[in-house]
Amino acid sequence: MKTLLYGGSVINVFTGEIEKANVLIEDDKIIGVGNYTPDDADVTEDVSEKILCPGFIDGHIHIESTMLTPSELAKISLPHGTTSIVADPHEIANVCGVDGIKYMIEASEGIPMNVYINIPSCVPATPFDESGAVLQAEDIKPLYKEKRVVGLAEMMNYPGVIFKDESVIKKITDAHNEGKIVDGHAPFLTGKDLDKYASYLIGSDHECSTIDEAIEKIRKGQRIMIRQGTAARNLKDLLPLFDPPYNHRCLLVTDDRHPADLMNEGHIDHIIRLAGQYGKSQITAIQMATIQAAEYFGIKGVGAIAPGYRADLLILNDLEAVDIKDVYSHGKKAVCDKVVKDFTKPSINDSLSQITLNSFHLKELTKEDLYIEPKADKCRVIEIIPGQLITKEKIHKINWENNNGIDTKEDILKLAVVERHKNTGHIGLGYINGIGLKKGAMASSVSHDSHNIILIGTNDEDMVIAANHIRKFGGNVVVCNGEIISEMRLPVAGLMADMSAEEIARQNENVRLSVHSLGVNDNIEPFMNMAFVSLSVIPSLKMTTQGLVNVDKMERVSLYCD
């Protein structure tokens, strides 16, 4: 079947020119750009006054951060022009291992948004973590045979690279030997340490927050992925990258982005719009988001409107506004007048489905499990800093007389991280300050990067109810006086739901509002802050299933101070 789009102007990403040209599509491919006529085609579409643009590629995204399955993500991202993403299924791999990655591959098979996969390089994220799986080089290697796998995802373990940890180096060399790329993740790495890291041909970085850092990394051969996510928003600081001589070495990515932001602000289209608003060339931004991404990842025949390229293209009402009317994916209309078309969801094989839907492996909790023995006068308390993921260590004199040390007046709440992958019974217990909860408890199965169950509460009864609810349904929950007052269920690995983005966003907002109603300070994003309390790579004091970790010293520390 041949389709002719006639009368429009075409963005040529090889040259940055906009040319008047008709585009001839056969099946899933563009076969001609030029003076084709209706006689050349079976079907025609008038795109006069419109601008044709290749579909956008998000070069680095964690689908799990959207809490949506790939199909549901496609439904909200396609109208924003995202026809391809390079996903790093790091979160689900931490829960379900290789099966989690295979789930992501199956759950994205044949959907109109192309999902390329980078294999998570660091599962678990730290040696302090108890994750659902440990991915060694030999577990990863067979996955490179999957046709949508393009590389090894962000190598966060930069000390491992710098100190030539054998198992880390093997993952990198395996990827290169298979002809795949290796993405980087090395915030603030500079000078000789950066040289050591880049020496392994780690091809990109998406963690740059200053222009100097970005330019140094480009000079060392890395592509810079300009990131504009929900929390991390680096675009403004990296604007000079849109100019020569740097622009050809950059991509656009979101990394972690919430569904509400995707729906309200947009996806890659949002970054291109912003670049324009900051006075940069939108065509340059589009080149980053199309051909430059495809060529970096070695994805052939994608990212341009040219003969032989896959017919992933956008019909824009207006370039400046990146106002997308229609989206073609694989030569078929996926979005028509801004409305995404229905498509068949991929079927997941039963065994993978069961594994991802039954990812909680732990006994029911009881109050006794959360009891903290009063062994010392003072304890190390995790202090939350509003607007940040880093925490501080606060030494606090615990009032053991009352409520097992919880003291809402002083904002000393109980914190627990409950191992949920292998029924080890490990529970990290302690106290947290700065949340502001006055009654009830909150819990979640989203707790980076191992996604054990994390709980914060004002009393053990509500905490136990919350934990046992999460154990059954996954997601986020708020409990008060023994009642569940709001919840968002995330049954897929405790991370994602097969709900629409609208529904997820609504439920997400609901649980957020309900913890605020229980007293959580307005300057805190309660579930987001809680989700990072367990990530023992961000300074300073974090809680794992086996207790506190001082991240600055990279060592476990006791709850008790003498």
Add this chain to the structure above:
Amino acid sequence: MKTLLYGGSVINVFTGEIEKANVLIEDDKIIGVGNYTPDDADVTEDVSEKILCPGFIDGHIHIESTMLTPSELAKISLPHGTTSIVADPHEIANVCGVDGIKYMIEASEGIPMNVYINIPSCVPATPFDESGAVLQAEDIKPLYKEKRVVGLAEMMNYPGVIFKDESVIKKITDAHNEGKIVDGHAPFLTGKDLDKYASYLIGSDHECSTIDEAIEKIRKGQRIMIRQGTAARNLKDLLPLFDPPYNHRCLLVTDDRHPADLMNEGHIDHIIRLAGQYGKSQITAIQMATIQAAEYFGIKGVGAIAPGYRADLLILNDLEAVDIKDVYSHGKKAVCDKVVKDFTKPSINDSLSQITLNSFHLKELTKEDLYIEPKADKCRVIEIIPGQLITKEKIHKINWENNNGIDTKEDILKLAVVERHKNTGHIGLGYINGIGLKKGAMASSVSHDSHNIILIGTNDEDMVIAANHIRKFGGNVVVCNGEIISEMRLPVAGLMADMSAEEIARQNENVRLSVHSLGVNDNIEPFMNMAFVSLSVIPSLKMTTQGLVNVDKMERVSLYCD
């Protein structure tokens, strides 16, 4: 072993900047660029006042055109800064098939100039040819497993692509499925035909002779290889490609280049120098000749001075003159003060050696073999046009009375193309005009693209001696009055010699002068013109082992006119 090059300025091909920096090399790799000190290294070299530049990559060259083995080519190209070439062993494949390609791989193994291989796509070049081998898709596919093979070489059979010839398309899709590139060769192809050709993601073209052609091909997604060879010199016409927005989509290549030109003018350095003389940025030219070439071919970790990159680099006395003092290849000095260092020649396995050294499979010729029957008054004569490879058809009344139709006064000489691969006894016979030989005969085993034995002579006796000499030794020979008056032996497949470039150039010049001394017109390059008389893809009238071909009509024609 760590070597520090200190005090120099480094050309950064990612950004086009020149930065003051020391370069630290460990074994064959660059591991640091920055403020390293002698304490970081075992050995140091002062490169103050010098400029460090990545080694140059020739993106498309036929080694056979230099008549040198890869080792001997390396000896003259390394001092000109060529540390990598992408070779298309099209000529030797036409003689020896897959074994010829394997010979090229073995003969270039471990030499200080890196030889990457593209597999010849069109052997034989035309259906009229009788070559030594026919390479089908299934013969080619296993070669992609060889580690220096990067793709499928110039797809000259563009009608085959346009009309979707199954065997042609299979070669292309096989290459893509193996993750390899496919190079193009489609002079003057434009518009809808170019779209059809480019639709198969044929990634490059090195045949552009006008800027309009080049820009159209860039817009269609192809890389343009700016060619400056011995005969084809396209640089001047393609100068706008050195400017944005085209420069990032270009490479530099030589295609076919004689050893004398390599020694006297240079190799890729010559093109960079010329670009500068024409007012273009030499840094841009260097980017084309380094990182852009490596990235196009998917050769990772080559083409830049950056951590993790192979230590192929040049120490320049002066950038404008591209004055190369030293060359590092794989971290070892390959050229020191402009003098190439000795290296061990690769050993070739016996069977490959025997096949390439015994490539003439035909009986001794006799005078009777060259006899032309006088069947008509007029014959179709090939007319040579000075300075061009195209020929004309000339209808000429033959004087059969005398010397079997040869008439030196009218410059009507006898021409023969003798099949030499499979002892078929096929000999194409006819007449040629425009050469000017007054006595004797000349012969060669270099006759494109099948490299049968080609002969031009004033009498059958000398022609037979010449042919039988070539049958034994390969190469070029000039015979007069029964005596060999000059020769250049090319024993390897009848195409190459294991002699130094100086010696080849000397002998080549010798045979050229000696045919001129026998009357050949000064405006003719006698052996070059003769070598293309058998190539039935260039208009208009050509001679094959089975007689004349009218290339304009793509059909065989009779010698005789009625």
